[in-house]
Amino acid sequence: MFTVEVKVGLKKGVSDPEGANTLKSLELLGYDEVKSVKSLKVYRMEIDAPSREEASERVEEMCRRILTNPVIHTHEIVFL
């Protein structure tokens, strides 16, 4: 059993209002040291697979099929 995190972010050039608003709110609270905020979505899944390679391939396929929209999203697969 593997625990995998799929991190879905936005491609460069795609606007990220949630990140921008978080940055603005932090600035208003005086956290000037924060220079940028990007929001990402993570799906943490437990997956049964004979090997890490196979798990990775399957998760990559899931990303293509339903977890991400390739027009606007980037994704990253991380094993915990």
Place this chain on the structure above:
Amino acid sequence: MFTVEVKVGLKKGVSDPEGANTLKSLELLGYDEVKSVKSLKVYRMEIDAPSREEASERVEEMCRRILTNPVIHTHEIVFL
């Protein structure tokens, strides 16, 4: 400059419809090997701080003040 990820998840017992629906959709597509899906929100921020400890303290404070709701959220701070 540090790059920090704040991972905001839901506490045990708090329902996670997004995770549950993602799991259901994956099952419908035949991905029976996926045993659970949890959804998390990540804020990836760049922060200027004299040390990792100070950055960590400030981010912890931001979590308490605006990034999370302690009634339903857990959070984790990860330096990249």
